Amino acid sequence: MRRLTWAIGVTFVFVAWYSFSWERAVYGQIPVLTVAPTTPESVRDWDNTVNRMARTDELRVRQQRADTLVLGRSIERLAQYYRGVRVWGGDVSRQLDGPSAVSVFGTVYQGLDFDVTPTLDRDVATTRLQNVGGSLLTPSTEPELVILPDDGGAFRLAWMATVHTRTDVVRFFIDAHTGDVVRRYSMLQRQSPNSTVIHGIGVLGDDKKVSVTPFAGVFIAVDSLRPPAIKTYDLKGDVDRAIAIIFENSTSLSPADIASSSSTTATWFDAPVVDAHTYAGYTYDYYYKRFGRRGLDNANRSLLNIVHSVKRSDIFDASDAVFSTFYANAFYCGQCAGGVMVFGEGLPGGVYLSNGERFDYFAGALDVVAHELTHGVTNYSSQLEYVNESGALNEAFSDMMGTSVEFFFQKPGNGPLKADYVIGEDVDTCCALRFGAHDGGRSMADPALYGQPDHYSKLVVLPPDNEHDNGGVHTNSGIPNHAFYLAIEGGTNRTSGIKVQGLGASNREQIEKVFYRAFAQLMPSNANFAMARTVTLRAAQDLYGLNSAPYNAVRDAWTAVGVN
Amino acid sequence: MRASTCISLTLVLSAGAGERTVSAQSAARTDRVRISINVGAQPSSITFAGSTTKAVYLENAVVGTTYGVRGGQSFDGGVLVRVVGNFGVGVAVSSFVKRQDGAVAGTIPHPFFYNTPRAIAGTAGGLERNELVTHIQAAYVISSAGKVDFALSGGPSFFSVKQGLVSDITYTEQHPYDSATFATALTTTVGASKIGFNAGADVGVRLSKNVGVGGLVRFSRTSIEFPLPGATTNVKSDAGGVQVAGGLRLFF
Numbered sequence: 001m002r003r004l005t006w007a008i009g010v011t012f013v014f015v016a017w018y019s020f021s022w023e024r025a026v027y028g029q030i031p032v033l034t035v036a037p038t039t040p041e042s043v044r045d046w047d048n049t050v051n052r053m054a055r056t057d058e059l060r061v062r063q064q065r066a067d068t069l070v071l072g073r074s075i076e077r078l079a080q081y082y083r084g085v086r087v088w089g090g091d092v093s094r095q096l097d098g099p100s101a102v103s104v105f106g107t108v109y110q111g112l113d114f115d116v117t118p119t120l121d122r123d124v125a126t127t128r129l130q131n132v133g134g135s136l137l138t139p140s141t142e143p144e145l146v147i148l149p150d151d152g153g154a155f156r157l158a159w160m161a162t163v164h165t166r167t168d169v170v171r172f173f174i175d176a177h178t179g180d181v182v183r184r185y186s187m188l189q190r191q192s193p194n195s196t197v198i199h200g201i202g203v204l205g206d207d208k209k210v211s212v213t214p215f216a217g218v219f220i221a222v223d224s225l226r227p228p229a230i231k232t233y234d235l236k237g238d239v240d241r242a243i244a245i246i247f248e249n250s251t252s253l254s255p256a257d258i259a260s261s262s263s264t265t266a267t268w269f270d271a272p273v274v275d276a277h278t279y280a281g282y283t284y285d286y287y288y289k290r291f292g293r294r295g296l297d298n299a300n301r302s303l304l305n306i307v308h309s310v311k312r313s314d315i316f317d318a319s320d321a322v323f324s325t326f327y328a329n330a331f332y333c334g335q336c337a338g339g340v341m342v343f344g345e346g347l348p349g350g351v352y353l354s355n356g357e358r359f360d361y362f363a364g365a366l367d368v369v370a371h372e373l374t375h376g377v378t379n380y381s382s383q384l385e386y387v388n389e390s391g392a393l394n395e396a397f398s399d400m401m402g403t404s405v406e407f408f409f410q411k412p413g414n415g416p417l418k419a420d421y422v423i424g425e426d427v428d429t430c431c432a433l434r435f436g437a438h439d440g441g442r443s444m445a446d447p448a449l450y451g452q453p454d455h456y457s458k459l460v461v462l463p464p465d466n467e468h469d470n471g472g473v474h475t476n477s478g479i480p481n482h483a484f485y486l487a488i489e490g491g492t493n494r495t496s497g498i499k500v501q502g503l504g505a506s507n508r509e510q511i512e513k514v515f516y517r518a519f520a521q522l523m524p525s526n527a528n529f530a531m532a533r534t535v536t537l538r539a540a541q542d543l544y545g546l547n548s549a550p551y552n553a554v555r556d557a558w559t560a561v562g563v564n
Numbered sequence: 565m566r567a568s569t570c571i572s573l574t575l576v577l578s579a580g581a582g583e584r585t586v587s588a589q590s591a592a593r594t595d596r597v598r599i600s601i602n603v604g605a606q607p608s609s610i611t612f613a614g615s616t617t618k619a620v621y622l623e624n625a626v627v628g629t630t631y632g633v634r635g636g637q638s639f640d641g642g643v644l645v646r647v648v649g650n651f652g653v654g655v656a657v658s659s660f661v662k663r664q665d666g667a668v669a670g671t672i673p674h675p676f677f678y679n680t681p682r683a684i685a686g687t688a689g690g691l692e693r694n695e696l697v698t699h700i701q702a703a704y705v706i707s708s709a710g711k712v713d714f715a716l717s718g719g720p721s722f723f724s725v726k727q728g729l730v731s732d733i734t735y736t737e738q739h740p741y742d743s744a745t746f747a748t749a750l751t752t753t754v755g756a757s758k759i760g761f762n763a764g765a766d767v768g769v770r771l772s773k774n775v776g777v778g779g780l781v782r783f784s785r786t787s788i789e790f791p792l793p794g795a796t797t798n799v800k801s802d803a804g805g806v807q808v809a810g811g812l813r814l815f816f
Contacts (some may be wrong), residue, residue, distance in 0.1 A: 197621045197675050209622060209676050225675055226739055266622070281676065285740050 035092060035106040035524075036534040047101035050078065050094055053108075057081060059092060063381075067521065068292035069513060070542055073097050075521045082112045087147045088160070088173075089385065089526040095542070103538045105531065106524040109149060118145060118157055118176035125159035128179045129172055133163030135248060141335075148173050148182065158182055162335050164247045168325070169335050170466065185387050186466040187335055195224035199267040200274030203364025204416045204426060208278050210268055212261070219268065221259040221277045226284055228300040232277040234259035234270070237311030237345075239322060246306070246336045253304070253337055276305040276343050276363035283370040286405045287377070290509065291516050296339065296376035303373065304340045307363055312348040330362035332375035339379070341372045346427065357430045365426040366409065371402035382523040387464045389528040391473035396480035397519040399423050403444060404512045412505070421445040421485055442474075444481040448494065452478025455495035456529060456562030479561050480532060486557035487511045487550075498560035503553045510550040514540045533558040595815040596646045598768070600778060604809020606660045607635035614729060614792055614799030620673050627670035627684075629730040629749075631801070633693045636662040640780075640809050644703055644715065654701040654717065658784075658807060662693045666730055672737075672744045684735055686746030691728035692753065695803055697784055698722040699762040711770050718763035721784045725803045726755040729792050752793060760786025760804055768813045779810035 037043045053059040059078040067073035073095060080090025092106030120128065125143045130136055137143070143159040157176040162169060173183040198219055200210035211223040211230075221232035233253050235242045244251045259273040268274050280303045287293040294300045310318065310326040318327065325331075329344045336342075343363035352358045362368050375398050378384050384394035406419040413419070416426055425440030438449060447454040452475055459479065464471035486493065488511045490502025503511055517539035518532065527535065536558070540551040558564070615628035642656025666688040671681035701717040732750040737743070764782030771777065784804035792799050 199622060207678075209674075209678065211675060225741070278676075285676070289740055289742075 033108045033110050034531065035104055035108060036531060037104060038534070038538075043101055043104055046104040047094065050092060050101075050104060053080075054078065057084070065298060065521075067095070068298070069517050069521070073102065073542075077524075078106075080108055082147055083116045085116045085145050085147050085157075087112070087149075087155075088158075089149055091383075091525040093382070093522050093524050095522060095538075102542065103522060105522055105527075105535050105538070107526050109147075109155070112147065112155060114155065114157075116145070116147070116157060118159070120159065120174075120176055120179055122159075124179075125174060125176065126161075128174055129159065129161045129163060132174070132181055132184075133161075133170060133172055135163050137161055137163065141249075145176060146173070156182060162187055164249045164336070168321075168466070169247060169333050184465060185470045187333065187386065195222075197225075198261075200278065201267065201269050201271060202275045202278070203271040203361045206417060208274065210274055210278055211281060212268070212277075215260070219261040221273055223277065223281055226281055228284065228295045229302040230277065230280050230284070230305075231302065232259045232273050232280070232305040232307060233257040233340075234273060234308045235306060237308055237314065239310045239314070239318070239326060242306070242309035242326065242342075246309070246333065246340065246342060249337070253306075253340075259307070272307040272343060272345075272361035272363040275361070276307050276341070276369060279363065279366050279369035280305055280341065280373060282366065282409050283373045283405050286370070286401075286408045290404075290408070290512060291520075293377070293516075293520070296373065297380040301339070301380070303376075304338065305363070306337075306340050306342045307361070308345065309342060310345050312345050315345075315348060315351070328359050330368050330372055332372040332379070334376060334379040339376060341369070341376070343369070343372075355430075357428065360427040360429070362424075362427055365424050365428075367399075367402035367406045368424050368427065369402075370405035371398040371423065374398040374401040377401070377520055381520040382527070383525040384519075384523065385526045386470055386473060388471035388473075389476065390526045391464075391470045392476035393480055393519070393523070393527055393529070393532050395473045395477035396484070397515070399442060399444060399477060399481050400484045400512075400515050400519075404508070407505075407508060421489075442478065442481065444478075444485040445489070445491075446494075447478030447482050450478075451475070452481075454478055454482045454561065455493060458495065479529060479563065483554075483557040483561045483563065484511065484515055486560055487514075487553040490553075493560040493562075496560055496562055498556070500556045500560050501553065502557075503549060507550075510544060511553065513543055514550055514554055517543060529563045533563045597816040598644045599814040599816075600640070600642050600644075600656075600766070600768075600780075600811060602640040602778075602780065602809035602811030604638050604640065604780075604807055604811075605635060606638045606805055606807050608805040609634045610802050610805070612799065612801040614790070614795060615670075616731060616792060616794040617796065618732065618794060621675045623673035623678065623681075625670065625672045627668060627730065627733050629666040629668050629688060631666045631691060631727070631729075632664060633662055633801075634664060636660065638807055638809065640807065640811075642699070642701075644701070644705075644717075646705060650705045652703045652705060652715075654703055656699040656701065658695075658697045658699065658782075660693070660695040660697075660807075663690055663728075664693070665689045666691050666749070668730055668733060668746065668749055670733070672735060675737075675741050682737075682742065682744045684733070684744050684746050686733070686749065688730045688733075688749035688751060691730075691751060692726070693728070694726040696724045697760075697762075697804060698724075699782070699784060701762065701764075711776075713768055713770075715766045715768075716764075717766065717782075719761070721760045721762040721786065721804065722757070723760055723784075723786045723788060723803045724755065724757045725788055725790075725801075726753055727790050727799075727801065728753045729790060729799060731793050754790045754792060756788045756790050758786045758788045758803070760784055762804075764807075770813070770815065774815050776813035776815065777810065778813045780807070782807045782809075 062079045063077040076094045078092045080087040095102040143161040148158040158173040169187040211225045212219040213222040223230035346359040410419040421444040422440035423442040460472045460475045462468040462472040486500040492499045518536040544550045610633040617624045638660040640658040644654035646652040669685045674680035699721045700719040703717040705715045707713040730749045731752045734747040735744045762784035766780040768778035789798035
C-alpha cells in the first residue's frame, strides 16, 4: 500500500515535470537593449560603448579568461551596475584579440532613473529572507541589493539572496521597500601521485579503472592523477547529514565522508562510487582534450561528488521532497558545500513507478554525470540564468556536453554503455506507459518523443518559478538540443520540415567546439534562444570562418528549429 | 646446442714453420710447442632481442629491447703441443668485449582505460657484451717451404658470456596520459655458460729459431640463454663467430 502511494506520488511528480503546457504571462516591455552586433563597425561602436560604460562604473569586469580555442584572444565578462547596484541580468561578454574587440554580446538595460536607497535595510531584509526561506543566512549568503527588471516592464529594487533549505537551494528576490517576494527559483541544476589504479565495477556491471588513493590499508575515492582533486563522498544513507551539508550548510563534508573501499582487494564494488568517481574524471578529460578547459572554473577547481545521500531501503519512509531530490534525481549545486554533484540513489530492486519506469543509481550514466558537471562549467562561465529561455539554454548546454562526452568515450549505438542522443538512458529505463516505452529522459534527435518541443513555435510558456520548472527549462531545452543534433547529424525538423545538411558524425568535434565556445565563452547570462543563435554563429565564424561548413550547419539547424 | 653463426677471430698458435720446418717436414720436427699471442677482430654482428613485462595500471607493460652486438676487437692466446707426427692438441682462450646501445620499444597501459596501450621507445646505452671462450683443439700441422707451416684445428669451446640487458625502464607521463615518454633504461648484467664448438686455420711464418709471426681464422659458435629478472622467458643469443687475428708465435 505504501509502495502504491509512492508510485502515485512519484508519477504525479514526473507527469508534472514533463507535461506543463501553461501559457506564460505577458510581462510587458522592459527598456532592454540586446547587444549582438554583427558587422565590424557595429562591434567597434559597442566596444567603445562598453569602454565608456566601464569608465563610468556602469559596467564592471566580473571575469576575464584567456581563450583556449583561439590563440591570442581573451573573453571578458562585465556586469551592469547603476549607482553602484548590480542590475540583475545586465551582462556583457566581450571577445578580445589583443586590445581589439572581435565580438560583443549581452543585454544592457536602459532608462534607469530612480533612487537606489532601500526602505528595508540589510538586517531587516536578512530576517525577511530567512523567514520566507526557512533557513538562516550565513555571511557568505547575505543579501545583495540589486535592481531587478520587473515583470511589468519596470525596474524594482530588490534584496537577493540564495537560501539553503532542507532539500533545495532557492534564489529569493524580495522587494527592497515592501519585503514582498517578487521572484524565487531553484538553483539546483537538476538532471531528472600518491595514487593508484584499481578495478571498479560500475552500476551496469562493467569493469573500469578507478584512480584512487591508498590510505590506512584501504583505498579512498580521491583521484590524484588528474590536475584537480576529484573526490567522491559517501554519506552512507544519512539523509539528515546530507541535508545539513548540502542545503542547510550547517555542517561540512569531512575527510571521513570520503568513500573508502571495504577491503584491501584491488576491486571496488560500490558501483555508484565507482561510476561517479570515474565519470567525473572522464568529463574533466573531455573538456581538457576537446577545448583545453581545465575543469569547472578553468582553474582546476576540485570536483566533489556525493553518493548515497539516502538508503534505498528507506525509500518508503522518505518525503516527496527527499524522494525527488535524493532518489530520483541528480544535480549540481554550485552554492552547496563549495559546489557539489549529487547523484541520486535510484529505486530499490523490484520497485517501479506506476508507469513502469525505473531508476538505477544516477551516477551510472556517463551523460548524466557530464550533464551535471557542465552545470558547473556554466556556473563558472556564462552563468546562464536558470529560468525561462536562458535556463533552457543552460539545460541544453548540459545535454549537449553530456552527449558529447558519451560520444567521446563510448561507441555509438543503442543500449547500455553506448553513445546516443538520449539523455540518461543507462539509468532511467522504461516502461510501458511513458513516452512510448523509451528509456531515458530526453532525446536530442527527436525531442517530441519525450514531450519536448522541437521547434520554437511550440515553446512551452510557464511561470518562471520552481513549481513550474523555472519556466520549463527542462522542457524547452528540446529546441536548442535539436539544433545541436541537426548541426551534427543533419536531418529534417518534423515541425518546420526544413532539412539540414549536418556536418556528419565524423566532424562532430567542430560543432561541439562551436557550441562550447558560444555557451561557455561568449554567451551572456540572460541570453534567449535568438541570442544563442547569434552567439553560436559568431563562434562558428571565429573558429572556422564565415559561411564555412560548420557555420552553415549551425545556421541551418537554428533556422530549422524556428530560431531566427 | 645450436651452432650457427658467430665468427670469432682468434690468434691461434700456429706452429711455426720457416727453414726448420722445411727440414722438419721430412726429417726433424724439433719444435713441439708453439705459443701464440694474437690481436684481431671479431667482425660479424649478432642481433637478438628480449622483453620484460610488469604490471602497470592493472595491465602488463611490455618492454622489448633489440640488442645488436657489432664486430669489434678481440684478443687471443693459446698453446699447441704436437703429440704424434703432425697431430697435436691445444688450448686457446679468446676474449671479446663490446659495448653497444640497445633499441628499446614497448607499451605502457593507460591509467584510465583498458586496452589503450601507449607506445614508448628509446635507447639503452652502454650495454656490455663480454665473451670469454676457451677453445679445446685437436690440430693437424702441415709444414712447407721451410719457414711456413699451416695448422687446421677444431674442437669444443667453452663459452662464458656476460651481457648487459634492459631489465626495466622509467618513463614520464602527465595528464591526460595519452602518451608516455621514455626516460631511462635500468640495466643489469647477467652471465651464462655454454659449450659450443670451434674450427679454424692458422698459418705461421718463422722469423728465427723460436720466434715468428702468424695469423688465424677461426669460427666458433654456441647459442646461449641469459636469465633476465622480470622476464618470463630467457633472452636467447648466439655467441662466438668468426675471428680473424694475427700476432706473435713462439716455438719451443
